[in-house]
Structures are given as structure tokens and as C-alpha cells.
Amino acid sequence: MTSRKRAHRHAALLAALAFAAITTIAGADLATAVQDQFTSAGLSQDARLAVMVTRAATGERLVEIDTDTPMKPASTTKLFSASAAVDILGADYRTRTIVETDGVIEEDGTLYGSIIVRGGGDPGLGPRFQDAKYDVTKVMREWAVALKKQGVLRVTGDVVGDDALFTGSRTGIGWYPDEAAEWYMAEIGALTFNDGCVDLHFTANDKVGKPTDVKMVPDVGYFTFKNSVEVAPPETPGVGTVSLFRHDDEGRHIATGSVPKGRTRTRWTAVGDPARFTAAVLLDEMRKQGIVVDGTYKSASLPSVDIPPVDERTTLISHSSEPLATILEPILANSQNLYSECIARLAAIEAGNGSDFEAVAKTVTDWAGENGLRRNGFLVTDGSGLSSLNRIPARSLNDLLLRMHRDESNGTLLRQSLARPGERGSLSSRLPELTGRLSAKTGSLGDTSTIAGFLTTKKGDDLVVVVMIDSTSGAEAVLDRLVLLLDRMLSGEPEERAVVVVE
Numbered sequence: 001m002t003s004r005k006r007a008h009r010h011a012a013l014l015a016a017l018a019f020a021a022i023t024t025i026a027g028a029d030l031a032t033a034v035q036d037q038f039t040s041a042g043l044s045q046d047a048r049l050a051v052m053v054t055r056a057a058t059g060e061r062l063v064e065i066d067t068d069t070p071m072k073p074a075s076t077t078k079l080f081s082a083s084a085a086v087d088i089l090g091a092d093y094r095t096r097t098i099v100e101t102d103g104v105i106e107e108d109g110t111l112y113g114s115i116i117v118r119g120g121g122d123p124g125l126g127p128r129f130q131d132a133k134y135d136v137t138k139v140m141r142e143w144a145v146a147l148k149k150q151g152v153l154r155v156t157g158d159v160v161g162d163d164a165l166f167t168g169s170r171t172g173i174g175w176y177p178d179e180a181a182e183w184y185m186a187e188i189g190a191l192t193f194n195d196g197c198v199d200l201h202f203t204a205n206d207k208v209g210k211p212t213d214v215k216m217v218p219d220v221g222y223f224t225f226k227n228s229v230e231v232a233p234p235e236t237p238g239v240g241t242v243s244l245f246r247h248d249d250e251g252r253h254i255a256t257g258s259v260p261k262g263r264t265r266t267r268w269t270a271v272g273d274p275a276r277f278t279a280a281v282l283l284d285e286m287r288k289q290g291i292v293v294d295g296t297y298k299s300a301s302l303p304s305v306d307i308p309p310v311d312e313r314t315t316l317i318s319h320s321s322e323p324l325a326t327i328l329e330p331i332l333a334n335s336q337n338l339y340s341e342c343i344a345r346l347a348a349i350e351a352g353n354g355s356d357f358e359a360v361a362k363t364v365t366d367w368a369g370e371n372g373l374r375r376n377g378f379l380v381t382d383g384s385g386l387s388s389l390n391r392i393p394a395r396s397l398n399d400l401l402l403r404m405h406r407d408e409s410n411g412t413l414l415r416q417s418l419a420r421p422g423e424r425g426s427l428s429s430r431l432p433e434l435t436g437r438l439s440a441k442t443g444s445l446g447d448t449s450t451i452a453g454f455l456t457t458k459k460g461d462d463l464v465v466v467v468m469i470d471s472t473s474g475a476e477a478v479l480d481r482l483v484l485l486l487d488r489m490l491s492g493e494p495e496e497r498a499v500v501v502v503e
Contacts, residue, residue, distance in 0.1 A: 030063045073397070083404065111154065171185070172188075198222070240259035380392070455490075
């Protein structure tokens with residue numbers, strides 16, 4: 001054997017060992033092979049699995065495992081919220097954020113009154129859809145410049161954030177309160193800026209063991225911040241771990257962890273009362289433009305803040321959101337919870353159900369029922385899937401995906417907004433073997449892991465694939481192996497190559 005052949009054989013052996021040991025399940029059907037793979041994965045004894053695979057064109061069922069048992073859907077809930085919203089609102093739907101005043105601008109530039117920013121439910125107010133995403137406060141700066149051009153040189157009152165369009169709690173039942181500082185737990189409001197977060201850039205410039213440098217964007221003094229993130233040795237694997245905590249009763253945020261020397265780690269900390277935060281950023285930009293504001297920033301939701309009704313205010317600036325078609329990608333590819341909750345509430349308002357979590361649950365549930373997608377045990381309590389109380393059977397997800405496949409208008413738009421391996425969203429670094437052949441919505445909640453989407457096999461068959469695992473640990477890795485197993489077997493590869501058992 002030549003040295004090149006030995007090298008190739010050695011590389012192939014290492015690759016096989018790195019993935020797993022291979023075994024043969026002779027004569028087993030697809031469902032049995034998948035169930036055996038799941039059973040041998042070493043998850044907890046109470047781990048549960050639901051799988052449904054169908055042909056996209058015909059709905060022919062290829063694999064069915066526990067498809068009618070309600071499972072935690074995690075973020076695959078967003079498939080229902082997004083589908084209902086685009087049906088109810090339309091792909092071209094836009095909402096508006098209005099900058100108003102309850103006063104009058106005098107000839108000397110004095111506005112006797114306050115500036116009021118009335119939220120319309122736009123989740124993307126900020127840099128997300130800008131070409132220059134680094135320019136976080138661009139829209140607020142533009143508003144401040146526009147106010148000055150309208151003759152505003154001094155404001156005798158305050159800058160007030162008004163998010164009255166959405167009612168009820170800003171956080172859902174079954175959400176995790178100890179994770180309130182994380183970006184994915186941003187509070188839901190009709191007026192939010194920069195995804196309801198402050199960007200934190202930790203740079204490890206100092207000696208090992210010393211605190212990192214930290215840059216806050218936007219830095220408007222909205223909360224007290226304690227940085228306990230330390231510089232780690234440069235050889236530390238990865239880019240370090242930073243944990244965030246928020247104490248609203250103290251107005252304090254805390255960061256702990258480490259970053260390897262010479263590196264920068266960026267995190268996003270969710271703020272309390274996003275309408276008040278939006279007002280704080282606008283106030284800061286107004287002062288940078290030389291506008292004197294006698295008051296401070298406030299939230300209209302506070303009992304102490306009294307503002308006149310909308311019909312007694314004068315519009316100064318009207319800002320349009322991106323169309324719903326554009327907002328779908330952050331929801332379905334990146335799994336942005338705030339965006340999903342906002343469009344679900346806007347759909348609930350349009351449907352005449354209200355604008356709180358209960359209204360969202362009713363709107364999504366009614367829509368699922370009207371379209372034949374709701375089955376026994378179907379339960380949603382929010383629009384994002386953050387709640388641990390949500391339950392959706394795999395068959396409902398499968399039927400929704402089949403509906404999307406057959407719908408040439410909204411269904412196509414929804415499909416184009418999904419995550420893809422090697423390309424974008426929550427699958428960008430997962431399942432590289434399926435690059436160009438898989439588009440799906442993923443879900444992760446604690447140790448629940450789900451995926452629901454469209455897979456094209458190596459033979460060119462278009463399939464709908466739903467896999468849901470509820471476990472105590474390691475669910476995502478097992479889920480990915482099951483998806484690869486399904487792809488290999490449905491692509492016609494021999495079972496002895498397709499079936500993988502983890503040792």
C-alpha cells in the first residue's frame with residue numbers, strides 16, 4: 001500500500017471514529033431505525049421523541065413516531081405565529097412610530113410641552129435593517145436633526161415613550177425570569193429600540209486576571225453596570241464566556257465571565273421598560289444636536305406620567321417600519337423572539353382580539369383551527385415559543401409545512417425566510433452536510449430541541465421533516481444525528497452506512 005493510500009485510509013478512519021461507530025440494522029424500517037438510534041443515544045430515561053416525515057408534493061407519510069403527542073415546540077412555535085401574521089396582516093404590512101408633541105413650538109424655538117414617541121409595534125426600530133449596522137443610534141440622530149429643522153431648540157417638558165398599543169405583561173407565563181438580561185428575553189413592547197438591548201463589547205487588553213475594557217452602545221446612563229468579566233490567558237479555547245444578570249429593583253446590570261487576552265466578545269443585555277429606554281436614547285441625541293431639554297426621559301406606562309390622548313397631540317415625525325415580508329427573516333432564520341411577539345400582537349389587534357399574550361394565544365389558536373392544523377393538545381401561550389407551557393404535536397407542524405409548500409404566495413415567502421446550513425440563522429453552523437438541501441426552523445428551550453422544515457434528499461425528493469426531542473441533556477446533538485440519519489436512509493444509502501449508534 002502506498003503512503004498516499006495509507007494516509008487516505010487513515011483520514012477516513014479518523015473521520016468515521018470522530019462521528020461514531022457504525023452498525024447494521026438489517027431489514028428495519030425507517031421508523032424503527034430512527035427509534036433505535038434515539039434509544040441508543042444515551043439520553044435520560046424520560047426523554048421523548050416525535051418524528052414525522054412526509055413527501056412535500058403528496059403528503060405521503062414516510063416516518064411516523066408519536067406524531068399526535070403534544071410536545072414542547074420551543075421556537076418552532078414561530079412557524080404558526082409568522083404564518084398567522086402574514087395571512088392576517090399581509091406581506092406588505094407596515095406599522096409606524098410617531099414622534100409627537102402635546103405643546104406648541106414658539107418663534108424663539110421653545111416647545112412648551114413634551115416630546116412623545118408613540119410606538120406602533122415596530123420591532124426593528126434601530127440598526128438591524130440599516131446598511132451601517134454599527135451606527136446604532138442613526139435613526140434617533142435623524143429624528144433629533146429633523147426636530148431641530150422644524151425649529152425646536154428647547155423643550156420645557158420631557159421625552160416620553162408611549163407603548164400603550166400593547167397591553168398586559170411584557171413577559172410571558174412560563175418564561176425564565178433568571179434570564180431576563182439575555183437578548184432573547186427582551187421585554188415585549190409597542191415601542192422598542194435596538195431590539196430592546198444595549199450592546200456590550202468586552203475587550204481583553206489588560207493583564208490576565210484584570211477586568212476587561214467594556215464599551216456600551218448606546219451609552220446613555222440608562223442603568224448602573226458592574227463589569228466582572230476578566231482577561232483570560234490567550235490560549236484559552238474559544239472566545240470566552242460572558243453571563244449577564246439584571247436587577248430591575250436596583251436598576252443594575254452585572255456581567256461575569258472571561259475573555260481571552262487580545263480578543264473581543266460582544267453580548268447584548270435586555271433593558272427594562274423598553275419605551276423608557278427609547279426615550280432616553282432620543283433625549284441623548286437631541287442634546288447632542290444642541291436642543292435643550294428641561295425635563296428627563298420617561299415612560300407613559302408609569303402612573304406618575306400624565307400625557308394627553310392621541311387626538312390632542314401634534315405629529316412631528318412619522319417613521320415607517322420595514323414590511324412584514326422583511327421582518328420574517330429575523331423571526332424564522334435567527335429566531336428573534338421580540339420580533340415574533342410583536343407581529344403576533346399586531347395580528348391579534350387586526351383580528352379584533354386585543355394586544356396581550358392572551359390575545360396572541362387566541363389569534364394563533366383560532367388561525368390554526370380555521371386551517372385544519374389544530375389537533376388534540378395544541379396549546380400556545382405566547383408568539384415566540386419561549387414559554388415552557390406551549391405544546392404542539394409533530395403532526396400539526398407537519399401539516400403547517402405542507403400548507404406552506406402548497407401556498408405559492410405567503411408560503412413561498414415563509415419558506416424563503418427559514419434558516420439554512422452554512423448560510424444563515426440558527427443553522428449557519430449546524431448540519432453542514434445538508435448545505436443547499438435543508439431549510440428549517442429550529443427550536444431550543446432548556447434541553448428541548450426541535451426542527452421543522454424542508455429537506456431535499458440526494459435523490460432529489462422534496463420532504464417535510466419534523467423532529468422533536470424533549471430530554472434532560474444533549475438533545476440538540478442527538479436531533480442533528482437523527483436528521484442526518486433520515487437524510488441518508490431516504491437518499492437510498494445502505495442501512496449499514498446510514499444508521500449510526502453513539503458509543
